[in-house]
Amino acid sequence: MNKKLIHPVDEKYISFLSDESKQEGFADTISFPSSPEELLQIIASPLPAPITFQGANTGVEGGSVPQGGSIINFSRMNHIREIQKLSDTEGYAIVEAGVTLDQLAQEIRRSLKTDDYIWPPSPTESSATVGGVIATGAYGMTSCYYGTKNLYLRELTLLHSNGHTEVLSDIPEPFQLPAGTCIVKATLKLLKRPANICGAAFFFDTESNALACADKLQNYVPDNKDVLIISMEYIGNTAIKMINTSRELISVLKDVPALPSDAKAVIYVEIAGNEESQDEALMELIDITSEYGSDPDVAWALTGYTEIRKMHSLRHAATESVIQFIERKHHEDNRIIRLGVKPLSRGRSFQETILSIIQALEDANLCASIYAHIKNSDIQVNFLPENFEDYQKSKNIANTWI
C-alpha cells in the first residue's frame, strides 16, 4: 500500500465519515489525490473495498458516507486547467473533479473578466464540487430555465475501478455514473447568462391560496415572447417558520430583509428580458397573484443579479435550516438523520399534492419543511422529527409517497 497517499482512518479524519444527511459511516483508509496521476496510483493500489468517492461532503443523501473500505476524497484535485470564451454566448472550462462551484465562479470571473458566464447547474450550496454535482445530477432554482437533466458538459473523463480511463464526449441526459467509477476531469459548457434579470417575491397569508396560485402559474406564459422565466419557487409555511427561527445561525441571510410577519407562503418568480417586457410580465404576475390574495404592496421587487441573490439566499436558507435542525436532533439521538423525499404527484395538481401532504402530516401529528420548483412540480419534503418515534413514523409515511 502506498503510505504517502493512503492513510489509515483515525480521529483526525472523523469529519470525512459523514455528510449533510448526518448519516455516520466508517472506513479503513482515506486518500486525497492532488492530481489524476496520484489518483491512478491510488486506484492501482490494493485498497480495502468498497471505495467511496467524496467531493465536498455537502450531499444530503449519504452518498459520500463510507460503509467500510476506502475513501477517495477529491477536495485536493481542484485545479482549473483552462477557461475560454468560444463566442459571445458560450465558453468552456476544463476542471478537475474537486473544483468547487465557488472556485469555478471566481475563476471564470477572473479569466473572462466578466460575471456574465456561468456553468448552469446550480444547487444552492456553492461549496459543492463539480464531481459531486455531476455524480448527483444536482440542480437548483434556475432549473426552470436550464432544465433538470442537462449537466452542460462537453467532455467527461472517468476512471473505472479496473484502472481504465474513459473519455466521454457524447454524454447522455440524464447521466448515470457507472457504479465504482469516478469523475476525474470535466469540460464544462459555460453559457452567457441573460443580461437583464429581475425577480418578484409574492407573499400569501394562507398556504391554500398560495398553492392555488402556484397551479395557475404553472401554465403562465408571458404575453411578451421576449420574456424568459428563469425560476419559479414555492416556500411553504413550515419552511418559512424554520427560516425565521434559524435566521441568526444562517450567515447568507444577513443581507436578506425579514419576511412579512403574516407570510404563510412565498412564491418567487424570476424573469429575464428587456426592461419594458419585464415590466409587462411583472404586471401580469401581480394580476395573477393578487387574485389569490397576495398584496402587491408587500411583494419584493428585486432588480439585477445582486438583488436577486437575496431570494437565492432565502431559498438556500430553507435547506440550511433543515440541516441545522437535523444536526441538533442527531446530537440528541444519533438514530435521527435527514429524511427528505420528493413525493410523486400521481396525476394530481401541484396544489392537490402539497395539500394532501400537509393533511397527512397533520393527521399523523408530524412536521415537515416543504419547498418546491413550481414549474415541474418538483416538491421537496424534509421531515422535522422531534424524537425517534416521530422519525420512524415519518419514514413510514414517506414510503407511501414515493
Ligand SMILES: Cc1cc2nc3c(=O)[nH]c(=O)nc-3n(C[C@H](O)[C@H](O)[C@H](O)COP(=O)(O)OP(=O)(O)OC[C@H]3O[C@@H](n4cnc5c(N)ncnc54)[C@H](O)[C@@H]3O)c2cc1C
Ligand atoms: C445547504 C444546502 C443546500 C443544497 N441545495 C441543493 C440544491 O439546491 N440542489 C441539489 O441538487 N442539491 C443541493 N444540495 C446537496 C449537495 O450540495 C449536492 O448534492 C452536491 O452536488 C454535492 O456535491 P459534493 O461535492 O458535496 O458531493 P459529496 O457530498 O461529496 O458527494 C455526493 C455524491 O457524489 C459522489 N461523488 C463526489 N465526487 C465524485 C467524483 N469525483 N467521482 C464520482 N463520484 C463522486 C459521492 O460518492 C456521492 O455519491 C444542498 C446541500 C446543502 C448543504
